[in-house]
Amino acid sequence: MKKVKEPGILESQMVVKKPKHHLRRFFKRAPKFLRWVPGFLLIIIIGVALWWGITKNPYFAIQKIDVVGDLTQINIDQILNASKVSVGQNLFGVSLKEIEENILQEPWVESVSVRRQAPSTLWIYVKEQNPVALLLTDKLYFVSARGIAFKEVEQESCRDLPVFTGFEKKDSLITALNFLHFLEGSSDFDMFGLSEIHYNEATGFSLVTLLGPMEVRFGKEGFEAKLNRLKNIWTQAGDKLGRVKGIDLDYSDKAFVKL
Numbered sequence: 001m002k003k004v005k006e007p008g009i010l011e012s013q014m015v016v017k018k019p020k021h022h023l024r025r026f027f028k029r030a031p032k033f034l035r036w037v038p039g040f041l042l043i044i045i046i047g048v049a050l051w052w053g054i055t056k057n058p059y060f061a062i063q064k065i066d067v068v069g070d071l072t073q074i075n076i077d078q079i080l081n082a083s084k085v086s087v088g089q090n091l092f093g094v095s096l097k098e099i100e101e102n103i104l105q106e107p108w109v110e111s112v113s114v115r116r117q118a119p120s121t122l123w124i125y126v127k128e129q130n131p132v133a134l135l136l137t138d139k140l141y142f143v144s145a146r147g148i149a150f151k152e153v154e155q156e157s158c159r160d161l162p163v164f165t166g167f168e169k170k171d172s173l174i175t176a177l178n179f180l181h182f183l184e185g186s187s188d189f190d191m192f193g194l195s196e197i198h199y200n201e202a203t204g205f206s207l208v209t210l211l212g213p214m215e216v217r218f219g220k221e222g223f224e225a226k227l228n229r230l231k232n233i234w235t236q237a238g239d240k241l242g243r244v245k246g247i248d249l250d251y252s253d254k255a256f257v258k259l
Helices: 022-029 036-055 076-083 096-103 175-186 223-243
Strands: 064-068 110-119 122-127 133-136 142-143 149-152 164-166 196-201 204-209 213-218 246-248 255-259
Touching: 064 076, 076 096, 076 110, 076 122, 076 213, 096 110, 122 196, 133 175, 175 196, 175 204, 213 223
Parallel strands: 064 122, 133 164, 164 196, 213 246
Antiparallel strands: 110 122, 133 142, 142 149, 196 204, 204 213, 246 255
8 A cells, every 4th residue: 555645844844925015125125214204294294284274364464554664754644555465364464575566566665574573463664765865867866875867757756965977877876875974074074064065977976065065076086185276276266256166176185176
């Protein structure tokens, strides 16, 4: 009788393979920062949902818009119209940067700052332009302290300012402002008064005094010595000052007086 071969121990055992947990293995082997991705995504989703809820919540509807600043040439209504924001809009649904950019379109506005004051107030601070001179080209413009011709003169009352001539509107007026500041910084310059500052690329600066009036040529350099020379001439002229039509100081050690 043929013997039946009994299966060996290894053959009789059933091999059971464990399920492969590929995802778990991936996160174990992945860099640490990737393990936090699901958490970050959850936080982002929650944040977006909260922000959406806030920007749609009527509790944060704008009820008051405060405009502050020392305003003389532009009024609050003009600021509000320029802002393009109104009562009833959501306080967190409006763009502060966009509001600032809108208001800066007004030529009399030098700078602006917009803030939210929860739950229902929008705060706007406006710094107004402070013109220091006028620029005369084909038209008359106000000049800012930064040397920019920022607005054409229309019905404004602040016109009692020195006038710059010899420049174009697109030109930088910093050199003219520096010369103006030099003159205004002199304690004795009030005796002359200043009506106009003219610039010529070839001959430099000249000015027209209020008293007289007369033209005084300064050239391009050595302004302090020339100003002292002008004061001496002015004092010595005395009663004859009214006969003087102009003074040329554009020399190193002398001056020419035109009668």
